[in-house]
Amino acid sequence: MAREFDGSHQPTAKSRKQQEKDQRRMEFRRAIESYSEQRQLLQDIADYPELHAVSVWQVSAAMSPRNAQQAR
Template identity: 50%
Template sequence: MPRQIDDTQLLDSKTRRKLEDQRRMQFRRAIEDRIESRRLNQEISDYPDLIAAAYLSSARGSRRSARQAG
C-alpha cells in the first residue's frame, strides 16, 4: 500500500513549527469563538423578550434604510 507523504515532512523544522503553531492558534480561536457564542446564547436565552425587541428594532432600521435609499 502506498504511503501518503505529508507536505510538512518536506519542510525544514522552523517552517514546520510555524505551520503547526498557526494551525494550533486557528483551532484555539475557533474553540474560544464557540465558547463565547455559547455563553452569549445562554445569556440571551435568559431574556427572550430582548431577542424580540432586538429583532423588531433591526427590522425597523432596515426598512428605514431601504426607504432612504429609494
C-alpha cells in the same frame, strides 16, 4: 533559487514548527469563539423561563460543526 511547486516540496523543520504553531493558535481561537457564541446564546435565552432547562451541553451539541453538517 527558484522552486518548483509540484507538490514534492518538503517543509523544513522551522516551517513545519511554524505551521504547527499556527494550527494550535487557530484551534485556540476557534475554541474562544465557540465559547463566546455559547455564552451569547445562553444570555439570549435567559429571557425565556421555559428554556432554562437547556444546558450548556445541549447548546454546545447544537452548535458543533459536525451536527451542522448532518442537518444539511
